[in-house]
Amino acid sequence: MFQRFALAFSLSLAASTALAAEGPLQIFVSKADQSLTVYDGDKVVATSKVSTGKPGHTTPSGIFSILEKRKYHESNLYSNAPMPFMQRLTWSGIALHEGKVPNHPASHGCVRLPNGFAKTLFQMTERGAHVIITDDPVVPKPVVHANLFTPRLPVDDGGLLSDVELRPGRVEAGLKPVEVAMNSVTPRSGAETKLTIEEPPPLRILITRRTQRDVAMDVQRLLNQLGFDSGVPDGLLGSRTIAAIKAFKDKNAIEKDPEILSKPFLVALYEQAGEDHPPMGQLMIRQKFQPLFSAPIDLKEPEKALGTHFLEATDVDRFKRKAVWRGVTLDDHLPASTQKRLGITIPADDPALFTAEAALSRIVMPDELRARIETMLSEGSSITISDTGLGSETGNGTDFITVTRARPKA
Structure with a gap:
């Protein structure tokens, strides 16, 4: 999904480092440490100091992805201020870009990068790379769970399993089929058959609670x-x-x-329609910044918060039906009014209990839906689990953007 290359440079003033990158990259920004770390799986491939938003212009925390890249850009909000090597995270004005990095928060909400490193990071990434912004630093760790998707081959005719009822990503759009291209080579006598697959773009999967509109x-x-x-x-x-x-x-x-x-x-x-009970959850999928489809799922113990978690698939092998998932759990405090609206009586306050694995254990989805997603799974596909749904920053031309809220200080 992302560019693969080797880097070797020294920026003593920026206190930056970079190594070789081989797979999908994840960028983590810690506002407490004023630092940025780039991961390739569990390997750190680049680090740098940064400057995030100053008081009154706080940089939002949450799960983002790079929506747009421009080598030179001028701010639409702050007197055409220059923003070299701009990598946009939201259409409302948050981005990574080159700027002054004075060892403390000083921007108007963007993440400033040191001269030199901004260009290097710009060359490393492609649109769609995930950027996770948190207060305290977090580190992606392997996540193993039976409910995580494992890649599978398409059905024999090259189509997809389609028995599950799906809803188009947009109400006005018709559901178009999504296929994984398969090319088989007819062998000569005694030769082995070779099968190649054209991998689809990565999926962006959001698992959340149903909204009133879904119901x-x-x-x-x-x-x-x-x-x-x-x-x-x-x-x-x-x-x-x-x-x-x-x-x-x-x-x-x-x-x-x-x-x-x-x-x-x-x-x-639901009883009269023969559908047992109202589902409590919703699974939504985007691909290439566009809604693809959504489907109802169920959530065990809906009175408990799910928490906010992010997972990404690497080392995807469709033939061996294997993928490595790594993820993080983000601090996300829900106000009492939000908990009441969502029917949550047990908040996700204890990170030792409300883990990604615990959230995955409560998700119930039809086998047909799982099979359909697994035929489309590819390197760099991601899952966001959140109680609060799409959020205001998710819109046209974005992945699922999840903005998290810090717990109020005593």
């Missing part, structure tokens, strides 16, 4: 199946959908409730 789209779909006309499933509670909900409640003698999508209503609707 509303399901409600519309199920009402239509049961003969209550709720219109085209778009997740919007318009007059037509509300009328269908009221008709269903009246027919099934469901007590009046100020909440239109009340729990008794949802339980009755």
Whole structure:
């Protein structure tokens, strides 16, 4: 996914180091240490001091990726200030770029890099490389769990397993098939068959809780199946959908409730539609900065927070069905109002208990959905697990951007 090359340089003033890089790169920025570390798997290939946002212009923490690269760029927000070797992290104005690095936070929110190192890092990365910004430093570690995806070959006809019901990434878009190209070479007599696969671009996978719109789209779909006309499933509670909900409640003698999508209503609707119970989670996939599809999944113990975790696949071998996953857990404090809205009564306050492995153990998804994703899995594919969904920074031309919140200081 990312460029492979060797680096050898010495920047004593910048206190920077760089070595050889061989696989997908991950960039970690620590605001507490004012430092940047580039990982190739579990190997450190570059380090540098940085300068993040000063008080009043704090650099956001969270999970980002490089959206755009420009050797020379001028700020749209701060009097056309020069931003050489700019690598954009958000469309709202956060980026990595060359600038003054005075050993303390001094920027307007961007991550400033020393002269020389900014150019080196610019040459190392490609669009899509992940950048993780935290207060205290974190280190990616191997994560092994049965619920992690393992790559598999496509089905024999070159298509994908498609029994699972999927939803387009955009409501107005139709679901287009996604295929992994396979080329087989017909052997001569006595020769071995060679099979080559054109790997698809890396997947960006988000596992989170369902939003009201996700639930509303399901409600519309199920009402239509049961003969209550709720219109085209778009997740919007318009007059037509509300009328269908009221008709269903009246027919099934469901007590009046100020909440239109009340729990008794949802339980009755899913039971009548033969779908057991409302799913609590949602899996979404993006590829090349565009929504691909989403599908409902279930979450065990939904009253517990999932926490915020990031994992990336390396050493992907489709033929041996192996991949190495490495990940980090990020500190992400949810305000009481957010916990109440999400139905969380047990926050992810203890990092020893709310690990990535613990979150993975609570995820339940259909086998058909897992199979479909695994035929598309490639080097550099990533998983973000978060309680809070897409977030305001995720939009057109982005991967899933997760902004985390530090715990208030006593």
